[in-house]
Structure formats: C-alpha cells, structure tokens
Amino acid sequence: MTRPIRALDLPIDEDQFGIALAAALRSHPRRISPKFFYDAPGAALFDQICDLPEYYPTRTELDLLARYAGEMAAAIGPHADLIELGAGSMHKIRLLLSALEDPVRYLAVDISAEHLHYHASLLQREFTGLEIIPLAADFTRRFKLPASARASRSRVGFFPGSSIGNFAPEEACQFLAATARMLRGGGLLVGVDLIKAPEVLHAAYNDRQGVTAAFNKNLLARANRDLGANFDLDAFDHYAYFNPYDTRIEMHLISRWQQEVCFRGESFSFAAGETLHTENSYKYSIKSFQALARQAGFQPQQVWCDAQQWFSVHWLTMA
Numbered sequence: 001m002t003r004p005i006r007a008l009d010l011p012i013d014e015d016q017f018g019i020a021l022a023a024a025l026r027s028h029p030r031r032i033s034p035k036f037f038y039d040a041p042g043a044a045l046f047d048q049i050c051d052l053p054e055y056y057p058t059r060t061e062l063d064l065l066a067r068y069a070g071e072m073a074a075a076i077g078p079h080a081d082l083i084e085l086g087a088g089s090m091h092k093i094r095l096l097l098s099a100l101e102d103p104v105r106y107l108a109v110d111i112s113a114e115h116l117h118y119h120a121s122l123l124q125r126e127f128t129g130l131e132i133i134p135l136a137a138d139f140t141r142r143f144k145l146p147a148s149a150r151a152s153r154s155r156v157g158f159f160p161g162s163s164i165g166n167f168a169p170e171e172a173c174q175f176l177a178a179t180a181r182m183l184r185g186g187g188l189l190v191g192v193d194l195i196k197a198p199e200v201l202h203a204a205y206n207d208r209q210g211v212t213a214a215f216n217k218n219l220l221a222r223a224n225r226d227l228g229a230n231f232d233l234d235a236f237d238h239y240a241y242f243n244p245y246d247t248r249i250e251m252h253l254i255s256r257w258q259q260e261v262c263f264r265g266e267s268f269s270f271a272a273g274e275t276l277h278t279e280n281s282y283k284y285s286i287k288s289f290q291a292l293a294r295q296a297g298f299q300p301q302q303v304w305c306d307a308q309q310w311f312s313v314h315w316l317t318m319a
C-alpha cells in the first residue's frame with residue numbers, strides 16, 4: 001500500500017515576487033533572482049528544457065547517476081536521510097534511491113509547491129516503503145527541517161542540476177557553508193556544470209525550438225498573470241550568452257525598443273537594448289569547484305565526470 005504523503009510546506013511570503021520585481025525595475029542594471037521562474041508553468045517549461053537535444057546538463061548528469069549510482073551509494077553508506085534541494089521532477093533521485101542501502105527518508109525541498117507535491121506523490125507510488133516528505137520552501141532563506149529529520153544523525157544532501165551555478169561564487173560559498181551546517185556531519189552530493197567550448201554552452205541556452213526563450217519570458221508572463229503587470233512579451237527578446245571573464249552564462253530579457261512598463265502605479269522606462277538580468281549559470285573547473293567547497297568547510301571526495309568533461313558530480317564530506 002502507498003504511504004500517505006505528509007507535506008510540510010513553510011508559509012511562503014505571498015508578495016516576495018512583487019517586492020523583488022519592483023526592486024529590480026527601480027534599479028540599474030536591472031536584476032531579479034531566477035527562483036521566480038518556477039511557478040507551475042515555469043516548472044513545466046523547465047522539464048521541457050531537460051528533454052532538449054541541446055541541453056546536455058540533464059542528460060549528462062542522468063548518465064553519470066545511472067552509471068555510477070553504485071559507487072555513489074557506497075560512498076554515502078547505508079540508512080541515509082536524504083535532503084534534496086530544488087527537487088524538481090525528482091528524476092535523478094530515483095537513480096540514487098534505487099542504489100542506496102535502506103535509505104530512511106527522502107525530504108524534497110522546492111519552491112514550486114504544486115509541482116513538488118505532484119512529483120512527490122508519483123515517487124511515493126514507486127518507493128512505497130520510503131518516507132517521502134515534500135517541503136515547499138525557499139532554500140536561499142533559512143528554513144527549519146521537520147522534527148524527524150532534525151533528530152537524524154546521518155543527513156545526506158543532494159543538489160543536482162548545477163543549481164549551485166545560479167549563485168555567484170561568494171554566495172555559493174555561503175550557501176554551501178549553510179548547507180554544511182544543516183547536514184551536521186553528513187555529506188553532500190552536488191552536480192556541477194563544467195567550463196567548455198562556448199558554442200556548446202551557447203546552444204544549450206539558445207535552443208532551436210525556443211523553449212528556453214519561453215522559460216525566460218515566463219517571468220514576465222507570471223508578473224502579468226499574478227501581479228497585474230503589463231509587460232508586452234513581444235517587446236522583449238530572450239538573450240543568453242557566455243561571459244568568459246566570469247565563466248558564466250548570463251540570461252537576460254532584452255528590450256527590443258524604447259518602452260514604458262507600468263507596475264503597481266509606477267512607470268518604468270526601458271531603453272532599446274536595456275535588459276532585465278534573469279539568471280546566471282556559473283561554470284567551474286573541477287579544481288575551482290573543489291577549492292570553493294573547501295572554503296565552505298567541505299572535504300572534496302570522489303568526483304564523477306563524463307568522457308567529454310562536460311559535467312561533474314562531487315561527493316563532499318565535512319572537513
């Protein structure tokens with residue numbers, strides 16, 4: 001029999017998006033956190049991105065997990081209490097769960113509550129004996145673990161998808177240090193996208209079907225839907241490129257012409273070519289990521305990498 005799911009959502013600050021958008025529109029250059037991409041339509045668009053031929057990160061990380069899940073499970077050890085940050089559609093955790101010896105619990109944290117609950121219930125049907133707890137929360141803010149997980153001694157974090165790359169290196173270091181404190185002596189399995197030829201990166205973030213463009217523009221569509229903004233979606237283009245100095249993909253919404261946008265009674269002008277910067281995706285070398293992990297208080301252990309050296313999965317323990 002399938003266990004009943006016990007969701008433990010934290011109260012989400014309803015107006016977080018509105019406050020962040022107003023602040024972004026008032027500042028120059030304009031910038032907003034990528035966490036606002038992920039309402040239900042945004043989460044569905046991200047799933048489509050994962051299936052695109054150009055989007056190598058998901059495919060490559062899934063291959064690494066499929067190939068090395070046994071080694072990863074051996075490194076993690078038995079009775080792991082798993083905490084995934086940004087669980088999404090939970091495809092990757094399936095591979096790990098199938099290889100782990102007697103995992104005790106799987107806590108799936110994600111900001112996209114509807115998507116999270118749906119996928120947690122699907123997973124529960126597959127792993128009937130496992131305690132699965134969806135926790136809708138923002139992992140960039142402090143959040144309290146449920147009492148059962150607080151009592152656990154062997155916590156293992158899982159942070160795939162190179163979501164660590166959405167933070168600037170100094171923020172990533174702080175985030176990893178906070179994660180290390182939360183794991184209290186356990187380890188972290190983290191997926192990290194690697195620096196590679198710009199044309200491969202460029203194609204991955206500028207797919208031919210325009211799904212990434214729709215995902216990026218969903219931020220404006222969401223603002224219109226949820227916050228009553230009046231963005232003209234045809235007046236902005238998706239704009240993504242590799243910035244080699246900062247080794248990051250930058251994703252922007254670029255204004256096609258001079259225009260005014262109205263939001264909450266204020267008018268904001270966009271000059272032609274002016275952008276709203278929506279996401280960074282930092283790329284690392286294995287060495288530079290290991291140095292960052294050490295700085296955050298982790299001891300890098302095994303690294304699994306594909307033959308092309310496009311993507312890496314790192315097992316980090318406490319120093």
Ligand SMILES: C[S@@+](CC[C@H](N)C(=O)[O-])C[C@H]1O[C@@H](n2cnc3c(N)ncnc32)[C@H](O)[C@@H]1O
Nearest residue numbers: 035038086087088110111112138139140160161
């Ligand atoms: C790039 S997707 C990765 C999804 C999945 N882990 C994977 O590897 O395919 C990022 C995921 O993190 C979630 N997310 C983004 N920002 C978040 C935040 N601040 N707090 C919690 N979840 C967040 C999104 O809803 C999304 O599911």
